[in-house]
Amino acid sequence: MRLPGSARISLLAVFIIGISLFHYLTPLHLPALHDLFQRLYYLPIILAAFWFGLRGGLGTAVVVSILYVPHVLFQWGARPSLELEKFLEILLYNVVGGITGYLSQKEEERRNELERAARRLEDSYRTLRGQADLIIGIEEQLRRAERLSALGEMSAMLAHEIRNPLGSIRGTAEILRDDFSPGDRKFEFLEILIKETDRLNRVVEDFLRLARPLDGEKKRCDLAAELRELVTLQESEATARGIGLSLEAGEAPTVAGDRERLRQAFLNLILNALQATGEGGRVAVRLAMRGASGDMPAGVEITVSDTGRGIDPAQREKIFTPFFTTKEGGTGLGLVITQRIVEAHGGTIGLESEPGRGTTFRVWLPV
Incomplete structure (x- = not known):
């Protein structure tokens, strides 16, 4: 345990006064004890030097000298050699x-310099x-952009050659x-054929959405109103599936964005x-204002939570990869399109999931 400065000074004072009292109170016919007490003065001097440096060592030596000189003059003055x-x-x-x-x-000083150098190295390491x-x-974003660019070119050809x-x-x-x-x-075979052409048509439409540029005109968008409308439109679907669908929309400012693209996301x-x-099960949609924290400015957070089977940890890294899907008959492009729309509006999207307990998607958009 490191003693504070005041405690160290008090301890040195006790040492010096105690040794001086031993000197003055010990009879002169016990020179061996006086020699011992004389050597004991080195303890507070060396301690002060270690604790307070040059000024501490010299200062304590001067104090010891002042206290010891009267003893030498008045008690040992009759013996010049001593x-x-x-x-x-x-x-x-x-x-x-x-x-x-x-x-x-x-x-x-050397130790302090080494500590400063260590802190500088640690700061440099954190920066690196x-x-x-x-x-x-950035490399991951570039790779994703390259994949999306390739998909965009392919979707343009698919639109002409397949649709x-x-x-x-x-x-x-x-x-x-x-x-x-x-x-x-x-x-029945013709019914299957019609359903499969519809599914293939949905894939082509998803390709077109992915290829469509996202730099359209942005206007003020009331997310609370948009979410209320979307939830109302999906209530019948949720009721047919036996699922509870709820919306919790608190006070939130409008955002600048493409209303139709945000609705799609x-x-x-x-x-x-x-x-x-x-x-x-239940699906809960929430809208809330989020204040600035750290490097993240103030914004609006939209969460969509379900009580479904959740997503396996091994699949979470692939969830925003084109053509990856866990749904039967899915195209694997829905979440890719959603991520692209959110990022085009300067936002972020992430997910939290626990197998067997459901999944929550979190969308953050700047205000």
Whole structure:
């Protein structure tokens, strides 16, 4: 335990006064004890030198000298040889105090310099670590941008090469289906064909949404009103599935954004939550204002929570990867589109999930 400065000074004073009292109160016919007490003065001098450096060592030596000189003059004055020896001892007190204090002070300065160097190295390490994390994040964004760019180019070709034939196939299947009754196997095959063309058409539409530029005009958008409308539109779907759907929208300012794109992003999250939740479960949508914290400025946070089966930890890193899906018949593009919309508005999206207990998506948008 490191003693405070006042405690150290008090301890030194007790040492010096105690040794001086022993000197003055011990009879002169006990020279061995006086020699012992004389040597004991080195303890407070060396301690002061270690604790307070050059000034501490010299200052304590001077105090000891002042207290010891009267004893030498008045009690040992009748013995000149001993008196000379005592004065030489006093001189040695000051030499020891000065040298020890000087060396201790230099050592303390060196230790402080090493500590400052260590702190500078630690700050440099933290800075480099932060820069490395930033570079890794930028590289990941570049890789994602490259993937999205490739998807955009491919989606443009798909729109031309697939969408028109899909319409023709679906129209032909509907015409052929009218020639058969619902119980006929050919009727069932044509139903499957129509459903599959619809699914393929949804994939093409998702590709188009992914390729569509997101730099449109941004206007003031009331998120609370938009979320209320989306929840109202999905209440019938939630009721049909036996799922409770609720909205909690507190006071929140408007944000600058593309109203239709933001609606699409939040609709994707709500639909995903409903599809991931079984009968008897709940989906909760919340809107709240979040104050500035750390490097994050003030903004609006939208959370969509479900009580579904959750997402396996091994799959969370892939959840925003194109074509990755855990849903049967899913395209794996819904969350990619949602992430792109949120980031285009200067926001962030993340998720928290625990297998068997549900998932929460958190969207933060600047105000």
